[in-house]
Amino acid sequence: VLGMAVDILELAEFYAGSDGARARAQIVQKIHALWPDPQAEPVLGYGYVVPYAEALWPRANWHLCMPAQQGVLVEDRPGGVRSALVDESLMPLRDGAFGRVITIHGLEAANHANALLGEIWRILVPNGRAIFVVPNRTGMWARRDATPFGAGRPFSRRQLRRQLKLAGFSVVSMRPALMLPPSLPKYLVRLLAPAERILALLLPQIGGVWVVDIVKQVPAPIRAKRRQNVGLGVPVRPAFSRALRLAKGSVRG
Secondary structure (H helix, E strand, C coil), X not given: CCCCCCCHHHHHHHHCCHHXXXXXXXXXXXXXXXXXXXXXXXXXXXXXXXXXXHHHCCCCEEEEXXXXXXXXXCCCCCCCCEEEEEECCECCXXXXXXXXEEEEXXXXXXXXXXXXXXXXXXXXXXXXXXXXXXXXXXXXXXXXXXXXXXXXXXXXXXXXXXXXXXXXXXXXXXXXXXXXXXXXXXXXXXXXXXXXXXXXXXXXXXXXXXEEEEEECCCCCCCCCCCCCXXXXXXXXXXXXXXXXXXXXXXXC
């Protein structure tokens, strides 16, 4: 199933707004509850992890890979975050290069989800961990195309567990986030914050995204061979630096 990646500039614009800030804060909170600070350990971010890296672990050694169909955004922050435009089915990374991987706006936008998962498995060390943030098929955010979580292929909890298991991963935990709909006024978000925590416990199926913590199985399960379509008809977008600003759908220096 071909995914539908959101343009890099639309992603940047979303995270500059109130819904993006809310999504980032809640997802960062979920990830902090799952993993300790890696300190200087290398961490791979795949998809669009730029808004999350600094908020999660500013001292971590981040390597950001962005899919070619999305485009790449080069950040100029101190210390330098390495960013690269990659083919989802053939990443320029050695086997077992990372102990941790975080994927946001990646799996649902993949043109070949199995190939992407195979690459994530390959570049993880044995028993390495990964977190996937994936739109929930039955959630409210996946039904609103005003947010990037409404693009691409959303997953039900059962579909996601099955696909990850077939790719050679064990699911450690799967937690919902974004229990309230997008585009709510800030005062309502604050007022309903206690209800959001209760909804996450009682009605996880209405959450906007799944935050899934997985571990690489070794050895991998036997899987059918698949053809990898490398670089076929994938548009490559240029890189942009933080110095370039978004304004009314255009980029100005």
